Amino acid sequence: MMATGQTYDKTLKQEAVQLVKTSGKSQRQVAEDLGVAMSTLSRWCSELATHGEQAFVGSGHLQPEAEEMRRLRRENETLRQERDVLKKALAIFSHP
Incomplete structure (x- = not known):
């Protein structure tokens, strides 16, 4: 063996x-x-x-479905962060 x-x-x-x-x-x-x-x-x-x-x-490479899922998760996280920043900005600018 x-x-x-x-x-x-x-x-x-x-x-x-x-x-x-x-x-x-x-x-x-x-x-x-x-x-x-x-x-x-x-x-x-x-x-x-x-x-x-x-x-x-091979090592370090993903199946196409797994790679797509990884890309979408990264994109989703970026969009969440952008949304949170916009919410905070709205809260700051809406106060007199």
């Missing part, structure tokens, strides 16, 4: 999943052959099935 914390590139992950699909071997056997934990290979298979070509985006 390989050391824990090992990082694998996208190509290896895709080829490992493809090997599970086409070789006729079980996930456990493929994992042992590649020196990868069974749980890791299982996660790769489910991630590729769920996300297709968008799977395995």
Whole structure:
């Protein structure tokens, strides 16, 4: 088995999943052959099935939906701050 914390590139992950699909071997056997934990290979298979070509985006990168959600949250926070500033300004200028 390989050391824990090992990082694998996208190509290896895709080829490992493809090997599970086409070789006729079980996930456990493929994992042992590649020196990868069974749980890791299982996660790769489910991630590729769920996300297709968008799977395995890499460290520091987000799925498109997650990136959009992050952007919208930032924008929402900015709008809240602007609204609060305007409320305070209105309160200051409305007093005689």
